[in-house]
Amino acid sequence: MNMTRRELLKKLMDIDFVIHETVLYLDGHPNNKKALDYYKTVQEEQKEIYNQYATQFGPVTAENVKQDTWTWINEPWPWQNEREGNE
Amino acid sequence: MTLFDLQPGFEEDLGPLKPAQRIECPRPEELTKEQENKNQGIDKTKNNVPDQNRDRDPNNQNNQMIPGQSLAMAYVPYQEFDDLFTSYSDALDNGSLFRNLVKTFSGSKVIRR
Numbered sequence: 001m002n003m004t005r006r007e008l009l010k011k012l013m014d015i016d017f018v019i020h021e022t023v024l025y026l027d028g029h030p031n032n033k034k035a036l037d038y039y040k041t042v043q044e045e046q047k048e049i050y051n052q053y054a055t056q057f058g059p060v061t062a063e064n065v066k067q068d069t070w071t072w073i074n075e076p077w078p079w080q081n082e083r084e085g086n087e
Numbered sequence: 088m089t090l091f092d093l094q095p096g097f098e099e100d101l102g103p104l105k106p107a108q109r110i111e112c113p114r115p116e117e118l119t120k121e122q123e124n125k126n127q128g129i130d131k132t133k134n135n136v137p138d139q140n141r142d143r144d145p146n147n148q149n150n151q152m153i154p155g156q157s158l159a160m161a162y163v164p165y166q167e168f169d170d171l172f173t174s175y176s177d178a179l180d181n182g183s184l185f186r187n188l189v190k191t192f193s194g195s196k197v198i199r200r
Contacts (some may be wrong), residue, residue, distance in 0.1 A: 014175035021184035025168060035168040 005057045012053060012060065015046045 003011070022039045029035060054064040062072045170186045172178040181189045 010176070014179045017179040018175045018184055021178065025166070025184075029166070029168070032168050038168070038171075 008049070008053050008056065012046075012049055015042060015049060018042055019046060 019039070019042055022035060022042065025035050026032065026039060050060060050064065051066075053060055054066045058067075058071045058075050059065045065072050166185070171184055172181065172186060178184045183189055
């Protein structure tokens with residue numbers, strides 16, 4: 001399924017939040033195997049989405065550059081918001 | 088002693104709880120400068136610096152318990168890793184991965200203290 005840039009970015013934000021929540025839970029319950037398994041599963045899923053985004057639209061961070069050229073500079077900078085047409 | 092050691096009837100031994108006494112406090116704008124300094128622990132005779140130990144001083148009138156006021160007991164249950172949102176998007180929208188931590192604010196008014 002082809003997703004738009006915005007949809008995929010939202011998916012990334014969603015899964016980043018879920019990972020953050022799981023990390024917080026694990027901080028307080030480090031021996032909970034169910035939570036640790038869940039964390040590993042979601043982390044794998046997160047990697048896939050990051051890769052999908054990086055391949056389709058460019059890197060999310062400079063470390064994610066997958067193309068043969070330095071595509072990081074093609075991305076909008078953090079201070080360039082949607083009003084500048086970066087949707 | 089744990090909660091599980093408590094015998095039935097333990098609460099009865101304490102006697103009936105009395106309602107906390109209501110104290111009329113002046114509004115902040117009604118306080119005089121002297122009262123305001125006193126509340127902030129500022130003693131003009133001592134370099135006008137807030138007294139750091141005033142909250143620990145049992146003789147400080149502000150630290151004494153209101154007559155009839157009962158102690159509070161907090162009980163925080165162990166959080167199980169279940170009842171999760173299956174949709175990551177729902178988790179973000181609700182601000183928690185755990186369904187049972189989504190609490191809707193149901194307060195109706197703010198009480199001035």
